[in-house]
Amino acid sequence: MSGKAKRSSQKIRALEILIRLKRLYPDATCSLTHDSPVQLLVATILSAQCTDERVNKVTPDLFARFPDAESLANADLEELEQLVRSTGFYRNKAKNIRAACRKIVDDFDAQVPGRMEDLLQLSGVARKTANVVLAHAFGINAGVTVDTHVKRLSQRLGFTKHQDPVRIERDLMKLLPQADWENWSIRLIYHGRAICKARSPACEVCQLADICPSANIG
DNA sequence: ATCCCGAGGG
């Protein structure tokens, strides 16, 4: 098959997968609890190498104490560290959250910027976090959110051979219509959590097994 | 490439 024909068939397979995942997870959405763009930004920074479930356990106390960019920008670092401690990497996360909020207050009129270019200037924010904020706080499909689940499932499904999240994102952006970029990410994350687990994928009950090159049935 | 880092599962 020619390269062009191969890409075309991959696109068709990707859309079929998306149809099935929409049926499996019709109400899939961002599962980080938040009341504002800055709270979503902070929750997303905290979600690095940590389940959303655990992030959601610390954010109620965190946002009760520091509800907005101004209070987070002026937070006592030790107190901030203790509030986010159980999410892991807590020194980096606390430092990044405070620094990012200081920049938001100083340079962006205390409002989370709605542009990729600006978000990437905030400490602790790279494309993954920026894509989450743009998609769920601003409704902007700037790219494909590539976290550990999207990376693993996209590889297993045969849609990228790369390891670098930026290259994986580029492959997925070519593969999918822009309107489905965030649909892809959110559904793959749900499916990765429930079925296509890192350690022991449940291929026996996976609804994608018949069109997955990595499926291992019996 | 390496470091940051806690909590839970197997």
Added chain:
DNA sequence: CCCTCTGGAT
């Protein structure tokens, strides 16, 4: 014990 969880900076 080892691996994984919605990564990012050096």
